[in-house]
Amino acid sequence: MSETPIERSAAAIAAEVRARRISAAEITEATLSHIGAIDAAIGAYLTVLSDEARRCAARVDERLRNGEDLSLAGVPIAVKDNMCLERSRTTCGSKILERWIAPYTATAVARLIDAGAIPIGKTNCDEFAMGSSCENSALGVTRNPYDPSRVPGGSSGGSSAAVAAYEAAIGLGSDTGGSIREPAAFCNLVGFKPTYGRVSRYGLIAFASSLDQIGPLARTVQDAALTYDAMAGFDPMDATSIDRPVEPTAAALLESLQGLRIGIVRDFDTKALGEDLDAIYLRAYRDLQKLGAELVEVTLPTAEYGVPTYYLIAPAECSSNLARFDGVRYGLRIEADDVRSMYDKTRAAGFGPEVKRRILIGTYALSSGYYDAYYLRAQKVRTLIARDFERAFATCDLIACPAASCTAFEFAAKSDPYSMYLMDYYTIPMSLAGLPALSVPCGWSTPDGGALPLPVGLQLSAPLFAEKLLLGAAHAYERETRHALAHRPVFEGVRA
Ligand code: GLN
Numbered sequence: 083m084s085e086t087p088i089e090r091s092a093a094a095i096a097a098e099v100r101a102r103r104i105s106a107a108e109i110t111e112a113t114l115s116h117i118g119a120i121d122a123a124i125g126a127y128l129t130v131l132s133d134e135a136r137r138c139a140a141r142v143d144e145r146l147r148n149g150e151d152l153s154l155a156g157v158p159i160a161v162k163d164n165m166c167l168e169r170s171r172t173t174c175g176s177k178i179l180e181r182w183i184a185p186y187t188a189t190a191v192a193r194l195i196d197a198g199a200i201p202i203g204k205t206n207c208d209e210f211a212m213g214s215s216c217e218n219s220a221l222g223v224t225r226n227p228y229d230p231s232r233v234p235g236g237s238s239g240g241s242s243a244a245v246a247a248y249e250a251a252i253g254l255g256s257d258t259g260g261s262i263r264e265p266a267a268f269c270n271l272v273g274f275k276p277t278y279g280r281v282s283r284y285g286l287i288a289f290a291s292s293l294d295q296i297g298p299l300a301r302t303v304q305d306a307a308l309t310y311d312a313m314a315g316f317d318p319m320d321a322t323s324i325d326r327p328v329e330p331t332a333a334a335l336l337e338s339l340q341g342l343r344i345g346i347v348r349d350f351d352t353k354a355l356g357e358d359l360d361a362i363y364l365r366a367y368r369d370l371q372k373l374g375a376e377l378v379e380v381t382l383p384t385a386e387y388g389v390p391t392y393y394l395i396a397p398a399e400c401s402s403n404l405a406r407f408d409g410v411r412y413g414l415r416i417e418a419d420d421v422r423s424m425y426d427k428t429r430a431a432g433f434g435p436e437v438k439r440r441i442l443i444g445t446y447a448l449s450s451g452y453y454d455a456y457y458l459r460a461q462k463v464r465t466l467i468a469r470d471f472e473r474a475f476a477t478c479d480l481i482a483c484p485a486a487s488c489t490a491f492e493f494a495a496k497s498d499p500y501s502m503y504l505m506d507y508y509t510i511p512m513s514l515a516g517l518p519a520l521s522v523p524c525g526w527s528t529p530d531g532g533a534l535p536l537p538v539g540l541q542l543s544a545p546l547f548a549e550k551l552l553l554g555a556a557h558a559y560e561r562e563t564r565h566a567l568a569h570r571p572v573f574e575g576v577r578a
Contacts, residue, residue, distance in 0.1 A: 088112050092157040092251040092305040093332075096198065099146070099156035106142040106156030110135050110200050113158040117202070117249045120573050125224040126234075126244035127203040128163050129171050138200045145198070152198030153312055160241045160250035163204040164211055165191055165296070166285040170201075174287050175209045175219035175237075178432030182413040188285025189320065190254065190296045190313040197312040202250050205240025209434045210404065211256055211289045213237050214264055214505035217493065218436045226268060227571035229534040232490040235265030242269040242299050246571050252309050253299035258290050259392050260486075260509030262297045263521040267485040267539025270523050270566050272556065273299045274306045277546050278516035279324035281310075282317030290399035291322070293392075293513050301566065303522065303557040307332035310549065329550045335557035340374030342555060344542075345478035348381050350508065354487045359538060362525040363484055366540045366563075370482060373558055380474040380481060384466040388510040391467070393503055394447050394460035395514070400437075401444030407432065439499065468515040475545045480555055484508050485521035485539035489529060512543045519543035522556045523566040535569050 087095065087104055098104045114132055121127055135158070142156055161167060164174045166184035173179045187195075195201060208218035216224040216239030224239045226232040227247040234243040238255025242265035245253040255262040257275035266273025274297045281296045288294060298309035311332050316325040346367055352360055371377050409415035409428030416427035433441070447456040474481060487507055496502045512519040524540035540559070544552035560566070 086112070088116055088158070088251070089248050091302045092154065092300065093302070093308055095157050095251055096153060096155045099142070100152065102146065106139040106198070106200060107136070109156045109158060110139040110202070113202055113249065120247060121249060123225065123230065123573065124227055124243050124247050124249070125222050126160065126205050126240045126247065126249055128173055128175070128206050128221055128240065130203040131170060131201055134170065135200050135202050138195060142198045142200065153308060154194060155198035157199045157252060158202040158250045159194055159199045160203060160205045160244035160253040161191055161201055162207050162238050162241045162253070162255050164207060164256060164287045165254060166287070167191055167201055167204065170204060172204065172287070173221055174211070175207045175221055176432065176434065176437070177220045177414060178407050178428070179413040180221065186285060189282035189317045191285065193313040194309065199252070205244055205253065207240055208237035209437050210287070210400065211237040211258055211261055212400070212436050212440055214260065214502050215491070215496065216240065218434060220434050226490045227573070228270060228536055228569070229490065229532070230572070232492050232536070233268070235268035235490060237261040238299060239265050242266060242271055242273070245269070245271055245299050245301060247573065251301070252305060254296060255299050256286055256294055256296050257513065258293045258396060259513045260506040262299060263509050263519060263539065263541060264486045264505060266299050266521040267537065268490040270537035271299050271301060272303050272306045272520060272522050272560070273297065274310060274520040274553070275513070275518065276310060276314060276549055277518045279322050280314045280328070280549070282320040282323050284317055284319035288403040290396040291403060292399060293396060303553055303560050304332060304335060306520070307335065307553045307557070310553070326547070331550045331553045334550050334554050336554035337558055337561065338374045339370060339555055339558050342375045342480065343378050343478040344370050344375045345378055345380035345474055345481040347385070347481060347483050348379050349383055349385060350483055351386070355484060358527045359484070359488070362527060362538050363540070366524040367482060369563055370559060373562055378478050380478055382467070382470040382474060382511060384463060384470050385511040387463050388467060388514060389503060389507055391460045391463045391514060392506070392510045393443070394456050395464065397440040397444030398447045398457050399444070401441045401448065404437065404441060436499065464514045467511050471511070471515045471517060479544070479551060481543045483541050485541040489527050489536035489538060508541060517543050517546060518549050518552050520552060520556055522560055524563070525565055526568055534572065
């Protein structure tokens with residue numbers, strides 16, 4: 083089947099638009115009409131920014147006429163709804179911000195627009211990015227384009243569904259413990275979390291500030307690299323932004339893994355994977371070897387404490403960050419006789435159950451008498467996990483492991499919060515250590531009784547700031563294996 087313009091990669095769209103073979107306005111119209119035809123069946127978007135997108139497209143076409151060179155010319159992007167875009171509704175998937183209009187634009191989004199990208203809409207997510215399936219959104223259901231009876235992953239599930247269903251060429255997600263890598267794995271995409279501090283968090287509504295990082299969801303490694311190149315780099319508006327030169331990645335993609343040592347983690351529990359996924363990952367490691375890499379065994383003895391450590395630190399930070407939603411300054415207010423009851427009523431009505439659970443856990447872990455026993459201890463384990471990675475990277479260049487322990491699951495399959503928390507078993511350790519990591523498609527698995535093959539993601543991670551090597555190696559693997567191209571998404575609607 084021949085590709086329609088919006089099914090092309092972001093790199094191809096930008097090349098066509100730059101060569102003026104198609105205009106940004108035409109790409110934008112085609113994307114908006116495709117969204118009109120299928121998004122009712124997918125539910126990727128909470129807000130479609132038709133007017134803003136058309137305005138941006140006209141500006142891009144004009145800038146090209148004026149001779150500007152734009153790396154993302156006319157590329158439609160889907161923005162997770164926890165990132166601010168001036169004058170647009172920014173909800174975080176929460177009732178408390180359901181009608182809140184952002185007064186400014188997040189740096190990462192602004193840089194992409196400056197590079198010629200077109201913001202098509204704001205995408206659904208788990209409330210305040212807390213979750214792994216999008217089911218914690220208070221504002222709608224998002225379906226997996228490869229099997230609409232299943233979740234798209236989360237918390238950046240709206241962005242991953244949008245890109246998988248060609249409703250955008252690039253999605254922006256945020257990853258605190260896995261929220262870019264897991265939905266990428268579930269939706270047959272590349273999902274990339276840069277080193278903590280590489281991409282500005284200014285305008286990203288904070289969940290857990292020491293972990294949150296913005297990154298791309300894309301259909302190819304090259305597209306993820308182009309997006310990263312356009313948005314990474316120091317921002318004085320973010321106190322945790324790192325002032326250190328960014329090495330361009332899109333121009334440095336590798337074709338072989340010759341000379342690289344790739345670590346396979348001995349301590350990761352692979353029992354939960356089941357035979358099928360286990361075999362897919364073993365084949366992926368062998369393919370890395372065939373591409374020239376030397377496989378070495380590495381050990382991360384404290385990584386198994388990642389999940390409990392994360393579920394103290396992230397809620398502790400969220401309990402503080404979410405204190406600002408009090409009915410006074412942002413969004414929802416439920417009136418009451420006095421200010422104290424107004425706070426209580428607003429927060430009781432505005433936050434969903436998972437957010438409340440985390441605020442309670444975090445407040446408890448930070449309270450006097452428990453701080454040392456829980457929060458401080460978790461911070462110490464976090465340091466141990468980071469040291470484990472440092473030791474491992476003394477003997478290898480990259481680490482390969484699963485991105486998730488299962489493929490996309492059915493709605494309500496993980497209604498017990500603890501089983502949902504375990505979804506991030508493989509992604510949380512890298513987040514706690516601040517490392518760059520990505521998921522790249524590595525095969526397909528058809529679960530028992532299911533008719534539709536579901537994508538599987540391989541996670542690669544690298545030392546701090548080694549984005550160039552990480553994306554370069556992922557490209558070599560993708561180029562050789564081409565797993566992403568094996569199946570197409572299913573739509574109930576019409577293809578544009
Ligand atoms: N699933 C994890 C959580 O619920 C990670 C979320 C994220 O990365 N934003 O906290």
